Amino acid sequence: MTQTGMFSESTRKPTRSTGPRYLPPNLRSPQNGNAAFLDAGAPEFTPSRFYSPQPARTTRGRGRGRGPRYTPRRNPNWEDEKFDELEVVDDTLEEVKVPNNLDAYEDIPVQVSGDNIPPPVKTFAEIDLGDCLKQNIRRCNYIKPTPIQRHAISIAVAGRDLMACAQTGSGKTAAFCFPIICGVLKHPLTVARRGGGGSGLACPFALILAPTRELSCQIYEEAKKFAYMTGVQIAVAYGGTPIYQQLRRLEKGVDILVATPGRLVDMVERAKVSLGMIKYLALDEADRMLDMGFEPQIRKIVEQMDMPPPGTRQTMLFSATFPDEIQRLASDFLSDYVFLAVGRVGSSTDLIVQKVELVQEMDKRNHLLDLLHSQRSNATPHSKHFLTLVFVETKKGANELERWLSRNGFPAIAMHGDKVQMEREQALRSFKSGATPILVATDVASRGLDIPHVAHVINFDMPKNIDDYVHRIGRTGRAGKCGLATAFFSDKNLPLAKSLTELMKESKQEVPSWLSQHAENYSAGTGSAGGWGRHGRGDFGGYDFRKDTASSSTYNNAYAVPAIDGYYAASAASVNVPYGYTYGYGSIVASGWD
Numbered sequence: 223m224t225q226t227g228m229f230s231e232s233t234r235k236p237t238r239s240t241g242p243r244y245l246p247p248n249l250r251s252p253q254n255g256n257a258a259f260l261d262a263g264a265p266e267f268t269p270s271r272f273y274s275p276q277p278a279r280t281t282r283g284r285g286r287g288r289g290p291r292y293t294p295r296r297n298p299n300w301e302d303e304k305f306d307e308l309e310v311v312d313d314t315l316e317e318v319k320v321p322n323n324l325d326a327y328e329d330i331p332v333q334v335s336g337d338n339i340p341p342p343v344k345t346f347a348e349i350d351l352g353d354c355l356k357q358n359i360r361r362c363n364y365i366k367p368t369p370i371q372r373h374a375i376s377i378a379v380a381g382r383d384l385m386a387c388a389q390t391g392s393g394k395t396a397a398f399c400f401p402i403i404c405g406v407l408k409h410p411l412t413v414a415r416r417g418g419g420g421s422g423l424a425c426p427f428a429l430i431l432a433p434t435r436e437l438s439c440q441i442y443e444e445a446k447k448f449a450y451m452t453g454v455q456i457a458v459a460y461g462g463t464p465i466y467q468q469l470r471r472l473e474k475g476v477d478i479l480v481a482t483p484g485r486l487v488d489m490v491e492r493a494k495v496s497l498g499m500i501k502y503l504a505l506d507e508a509d510r511m512l513d514m515g516f517e518p519q520i521r522k523i524v525e526q527m528d529m530p531p532p533g534t535r536q537t538m539l540f541s542a543t544f545p546d547e548i549q550r551l552a553s554d555f556l557s558d559y560v561f562l563a564v565g566r567v568g569s570s571t572d573l574i575v576q577k578v579e580l581v582q583e584m585d586k587r588n589h590l591l592d593l594l595h596s597q598r599s600n601a602t603p604h605s606k607h608f609l610t611l612v613f614v615e616t617k618k619g620a621n622e623l624e625r626w627l628s629r630n631g632f633p634a635i636a637m638h639g640d641k642v643q644m645e646r647e648q649a650l651r652s653f654k655s656g657a658t659p660i661l662v663a664t665d666v667a668s669r670g671l672d673i674p675h676v677a678h679v680i681n682f683d684m685p686k687n688i689d690d691y692v693h694r695i696g697r698t699g700r701a702g703k704c705g706l707a708t709a710f711f712s713d714k715n716l717p718l719a720k721s722l723t724e725l726m727k728e729s730k731q732e733v734p735s736w737l738s739q740h741a742e743n744y745s746a747g748t749g750s751a752g753g754w755g756r757h758g759r760g761d762f763g764g765y766d767f768r769k770d771t772a773s774s775s776t777y778n779n780a781y782a783v784p785a786i787d788g789y790y791a792a793s794a795a796s797v798n799v800p801y802g803y804t805y806g807y808g809s810i811v812a813s814g815w816d
C-alpha cells in the first residue's frame with residue numbers, strides 16, 4: 223500500500239479512502255498592509271538617540287504612556303502611525319493565535335566559515351544595537367534571538383559581509399534588518415544627504431532587495447516596526463502600482479529603501495534614486511535574486527549604477543536555499559565574507575510534517591476535495607480557522623482551481639502574476655484575514671511570505687526543483703510552530719523523486735516505499751546522481767562552496783567549543799581549525815562538511 227492508503231501501489235489506481243485521514247497535531251488539537259510612511263512625529267535622530275531612547279509610549283500607541291512626557295519635534299513629512307497599526311491586524315483569527323516556539327530551533331547545527339569570524343551571542347542584550355532598537359525588539363515580543371539571529375546579527379554588526387542560509391520561518395528578516403537599522407542609527411544622515419532636502423534625488427543609506435512585491439511590502443512593514451520612533455526613514459518601491467506616489471514619498475528622504483529590482487532600476491534611470499551612498503546592501507531570497515531571471519538586473523543595480531564596491535559597502539545575502547553555482551556567482555558581490563548555515567543548506571524544518579501522495583494528474587481535483595472534506599470534518603473549533611495554501615504550476619490552473627473549489631463549497635481565491643497588483647493584494651488580505659481560507663497560488667507566493675495560521679500547504683502541482691519545494695512548504699511551520707505539507711506526486715514528477723526522498727529523510731519524515739523505489743529506479747535509469755547534487759557533493763550539512771577551492775591556510779582563524787545549554791558558545795581562542803567552525807552536534811560535525 224502507499225503511504226497514505228489512498229492508492230494501491232501495484233496498479234496505482236485510485237481507491238477511495240475509507241478510514242480516517244492522517245491529520246497532524248497542529249490541525250487536530252491546537253493548544254497549540256500597507257500603512258503610510260513612518261512614525262507619529264518621529265523625531266530627526268541624532269547619534270545620542272542610538273543610546274538614549276525617547277520614553278516609550280507604554281500603551282503601545284494607544285493613549286498616553288506613563289513617565290516623562292516626550293514631545294518629539296514634528297516633521298510634517300511624517301504621517302501619524304502607531305506601533306500597533308504597523309502590525310497586520312487580523313482580529314478574525316485572534317482566537318487561534320498559536321505562540322511561537324523558538325526553542326524548536328535550538329538543536330539545529332550551525333556551521334560558520336570564513337576568516338576572523340565574530341562570535342555569536344546568546345541574547346539581544348549582548349549586541350550593541352542601541353536602546354531604541356532594543357526597545358522595539360521587546361515591543362515585537364522577540365524575547366531571545368533565533369540561531370540565525372545569534373550568529374548573523376553579531377557578524378553583520380561587526381561590519382562583515384555575509385552569506386547566510388537558514389530554514390524557512392526561522393527569523394532571517396530580523397537578522398538583516400537589525401544590523402542595518404543599527405548601522406543607520408550609528409551614522410545618521412542629514413535630511414539633505416538622504417535626499418529629503420528638495421533635490422528630488424533620494425540617496426538611501428541601505429538597500430534591501432526582494433524578488434516579489436508582496437515580500438518587499440512585508441519586509442518594509444517589519445522594518446518599520448523595528449525602526450519605530452527611531453527617526454530612521456524607510457520606504458518601499460515595487461512595480462504594479464503608480465510610480466509617482468512612491469517617488470513623492472522618496473522626495474522626503476529615505477535611509478532604508480526596500481525594493482523589487484525592476485522598479486528600482488526604473489527609479490535610478492529616471493535619476494530619482496542614487497545608489498552612491500549605499501553602505502548596506504541586503505538581498506533577501508538571494509539565490510532567487512541571482513538566478514537566471516533576476517541576475518542581469520541585480521548586476522546592473524550592483525555593478526553599473528554607482529553603488530560603492532564590495533569592501534566599501536557591506537553586503538548580506540540571505541536565503542533558505544543556496545545552490546553551489548549561485549554561491550559562486552554571489553561571491554562576486556561580496557568581500558571577505560563569512561558563510562553561515564543554520565542546518566544544512568536547503569534543508570527543511572522537521573516542524574513541518576511532510577506527506578507525499580501518489581496521484582495521477584486526472585485524479586488530482588477529486589483527491590484535493592477528499593483531503594479538504596476530511597480536514598473539515600476533523601476540524602476542532604480552533605483548527606477550523608486555519609488556512610490552507612495550494613500551489614499550482616500555472617496562472618490559468620490557479621484561476622480554474624479557484625473556481626472549481628469555490629463551486630464545490632470551499633471558498634478559495636487565486637494569486638498569480640497575471641493579476642493586477644490590487645487584485646494580488648486583495649487576495650492576500652482576504653486569505654490572511656480568514657475571509658477566504660484557501661489560497662491557490664503560483665510560485666509568486668512561494669518565498670518569504672510570513673502568513674500566520676497557514677497550517678497546511680498542498681503541492682497540487684509539484685514544483686520543478688527541490689529548492690522551490692522547500693520554500694513552498696516553508697509557508698507553514700514558521701517561528702517554531704508545526705505545520706503540514708501534502709504533495710500530490712504524479713508520473714510527471716519522477717525527476718524529483720530522489721531529492722524529495724533525501725530531503726524527507728533528512729527532515730526525519732516517513733518516506734513512502736513507492737517514492738523510495740521511484741528514487742532508485744529513476745536515478746538508475748538516467749545514470750543521474752540526482753538528489754542533493756545541486757550542492758555539488760551529495761553530502762549533508764551546511765556547505766560553503768569555497769571549501770572546494772580555498773587553501774585551508776587562508777582560513778585558520780576559526781574555532782569550535784563545547785556546548786552550553788544545548789548550544790555552543792564561542793570562545794575567543796583560536797584553536798587553528800582549518801576553515802570554519804561548527805556549532806551543534808558532534809555527529810553533524812563528522813558528517814562530511816570539511
Ligand SMILES: Nc1ncnc2c1ncn2[C@@H]1O[C@H](COP(=O)(O)OP(=O)(O)OP(=O)(O)O)[C@@H](O)[C@H]1O
Binds near residue numbers: 389391542671
Ligand atoms: N527572535 C524572535 N522571537 C520571536 N519571533 C520571531 C523572532 N524572530 C523571528 N520571529 C518571527 O518568526 C516569523 C518568521 O520570521 P521570518 O519571516 O523572518 O522568517 P524567514 O527565515 O525570513 O523565512 P523565509 O525563509 O520563509 O523567508 C515571523 O513571524 C517573525 O516575526
